[in-house]
Structures are given as C-alpha cells and as structure tokens.
C-alpha cells in the first residue's frame with residue numbers, strides 16, 4: 001500500500017509534481033487551486049471547512065477508462081462499483097449513468113443503491129456476516145447474486161429463500177490463500193483471513209449445493225485485498241479460480257460466472273499504480289477463455305482520485321517539530337490513523353507553490369496522538385492560521401469512514417463538475433447529534449438515580 005509515515009520525506013514528490021500528476025487540479029494566478037475548474041476558496045467560503053469534494057468529471061472519465069480497457073480486449077465484463085469506498089447518492093447516480101452496478105456489503109448499502117436507481121439485477125452482495133434481515137431483503141429484491149462466504153451462510157440462504165418461496169442466485173466466495181502484497185489490514189485472501197471459503201472446501205461444497213432447492217449456484221467469486229499495485233497476486237488468485245472452474249466442470253458441475261472482486265490500487269505517493277489494462281490483461285490471460293460471465297468490483301481505483309478533503313489551518317504551533325493544526329481530523333479521514341497512509345497535501349493560495357518550504361507536521365485537533373496526517377511534510381514556510389490546504393486522493397474510504405468522535409459533526413460534501421458545483425450533503429450540526437439521544441426520565445428522579453445510591 002502507499003508508503004506509511006514516518007516515510008523518508010526527502011523522497012516525497014514535490015508540490016509541483018503532485019499538482020502535475022493530478023489532471024483535475026490547476027493552479028490559477030488569481031484564484032489559487034481549482035478542482036475541475038472550480039476555485040477551492042469559493043467552495044470553502046460557501047460550504048465551510050472541513051469539506052469533502054468529489055469531481056464528477058474525474059469519476060466519469062475513470063469509469064470510461066476502466067470500461068475501455070476491458071472492451072479493448074473484447075472481454076465482456078459487468079462492472080459492480082464497490083460502494084463501500086464512496087456511497088453518496090450522487091456518486092452512485094454518476095456510475096449508474098456510466099453503466100455500473102454495485103457490490104454491497106450491507107442492507108443499508110442495498111437501500112442506498114436501490115434509492116439511487118441501481119436495478120436489483122445490478123447488485124451483488126458480498127460480506128462475511130449477512131444478517132437474516134439482510135439476506136431476506138436480498139432475496140425479496142431478487143438481486144443478481146449473493147456471494148456466500150461460508151458453508152453455514154449457504155445453508156441459511158437456502159432456508160431463507162425457501163421461506164420466501166424463491167430461488168436465490170449465489171456464488172461461492174473463495175479464499176484462495178494468496179497474499180495481495182498490500183497493507184496487512186486490507187489483505188483479504190490469505191488462509192486465516194476471515195473472508196471466503198477455503199478453496200478445497202469450496203469445490204466439495206459446490207457439489208453439495210446442487211442438492212439445495214432454493215439456491216442456484218452460478219459460479220465463483222474472489223476478492224484478494226485492496227490497494228494492490230502489482231499484477232502477480234491478481235494472476236495467482238485468478239489462476240487458482242480458473243483451475244477450480246475446470247475442476248468443477250470436470251466433476252459435471254455448471255459454472256456460469258466468475259466475479260473477480262476489486263483491489264486495483266492507485267498512486268498516493270510514489271507507487272507505480274497499475275492501469276486498468278493490467279487487470280484486463282491478467283483476467284483475459286487467466287479466465288478469458290473459460291466461457292464464463294466475468295464481473296469486477298472496483299472501488300478505490302474509481303473513487304479514490306476523484307475526491308479531495310478541503311481544510312483550513314486553525315493554528316500553527318512553532319517548535320520542534322513545527323505543527324500545522326488543521327480543522328480536519330482523524331474522525332473525518334481515518335486512513336492515516338488506521339493504516340499510516342500517505343496523502344498528498346497541497347496549499348490552495350495562488351502563490352503558495354512558489355514559496356520556500358519547510359517541514360511541517362500536519363495534525364488534526366482530536367485528542368489522540370494518532371490524529372496526524374503527515375510528518376515532516378514540505379509545505380510553504382509561510383503557512384499560517386486561516387490558510388486553506390487540501391488533502392488529495394481522499395475519495396475512497398474517506399467520508400464513508402468518518403465518525404463524530406470528539407463531537408465533531410460529519411463534514412459537508414460538495415460535487416464539482418467542469419466549472420459548476422453544489423453542496424450535496426449539508427454539514428451535520430451538533431444539535432442533530434444531540435437530538436438523536438434521549439435521557440431516560442428515571443435518571444433525573446432522585447430515588448432511582450444510580451448516582452444517589
């Protein structure tokens with residue numbers, strides 16, 4: 001995954017290189033940093049900070065580029081966006097318009113997807129713990145496929161489908177025991193990871209499942225991990241699946257489809273990020289001639305580079321190190337605290353990129369030492385209270401992982417598109433947080449109050 005900090009800051013990309021490698025960003029001599037043609041200072045003035053910004057044009061272009069890579073190889077693939085990475089209605093609407101379905105992991109995501117007009121035939125349900133209510137909803141909505149992650153879940157799905165008088169389509173999610181060569185916390189396909197069914201067991205289970213009356217097994221699914229930047233683990237995982245398809249067919253079973261999961265990584269810092277063509281190539285090479293319906297579930301590759309987190313410096317604190325305390329925190333963007341992930345940071349002011357730099361520790365206001373976004377990051381020496389800075393590549397696993405820790409309401413969200421923009425989620429208020437809570441009346445009554453013995 002992206003290099004953790006403390007990384008060697010002398011190998012960080014320069015501010016100019018960061019800007020040059022993000023085509024949706026432009027520095028204007030008068031307006032400062034623009035995203036898809038919209039000055040960020042204008043958004044900050046209207047929406048406040050911290051604020052998530054999604055680039056609609058960027059998202060569309062990436063969706064098209066992904067599809068083109070597969071079309072160029074003549075590979076018919078269905079696309080299911082992993083909406084856990086970014087689940088706003090506007091994002092889902094854009095991707096629906098681009099011909100994408102979704103990969104979901106909860107009943108909540110199913111509701112969101114249906115609300116955004118994604119047809120149930122475009123919904124695939126993954127996840128290691130699906131509740132009865134969630135499975136029932138999936139069956140009742142007749143979604144495309146449930147990716148079953150255990151023997152127990154398969155039998156429960158059959159029972160629940162029988163109770164609903166339906167036949168559920170399902171695939172077995174295989175754990176192929178492949179190391180995705182990514183961060184430990186986002187690797188999902190190794191033996192011992194909680195995900196999927198051990199591949200030998202999956203072969204026998206596939207046979208047993210033919211006896212089930214209310215589940216129709218359509219094929220296999222796999223997801224190896226996230227932020228994968230090399231081809232080898234994909235090749236290893238898909239080769240294993242191809243072997244399984246051949247073995248199952250040799251045993252007389254029908255295998256109609258293979259769901260290849262997500263995982264394609266992006267460049268945060270200096271990773272050599274693979275193009276979708278790499279993924280299309282590996283899938284073509286390993287699974288392309290099996291005559292199966294193929295699908296993929298990309299999340300981060302689509303949504304990551306389409307998002308920014310706009311934030312303002314609350315305070316600079318001189319010392320050793322010098323701290324820039326910004327108004328975004330780990331409750332907004334949890335990735336650095338969770339995975340020590342590296343995100344580019346750019347100043348927004350018009351002349352900021354020409355200014356002399358010095359090392360800053362960029363931190364949030366939350367009361368945890370892990371609330372830190374960067375150590376020794378070269379940013380303008382003149383950085384000051386009130387200045388805007390923007391954290392890059394925060395579109396995936398950014399806003400969706402926010403919490404309200406320290407009673408910090410969820411930040412506003414904005415959509416930009418080729419010069420136009422709108423607020424697409426109002427900033428949450430403290431009043432809304434408090435309004436969702438109740439204090440039992442008995443707590444105020446002296447006799448029943450535990451504090452009064």
Ligand SMILES: Cc1ncc(COP(=O)(O)O)c(C=O)c1O
Nearest residue numbers: 082126223226262263297299300
């Ligand atoms: C089952 C499944 N599919 C797809 C994804 C999307 O992964 P990524 O965002 O790395 O493409 C995930 C998350 O890692 C997942 O768990």
Ligand SMILES: N[C@@H](CCCC[NH3+])C(=O)O
Nearest residue numbers: 084186226227335396397
């Ligand atoms: N939350 C992780 C990705 C998890 C992928 C989910 N299967 C990240 O921010 O990198």
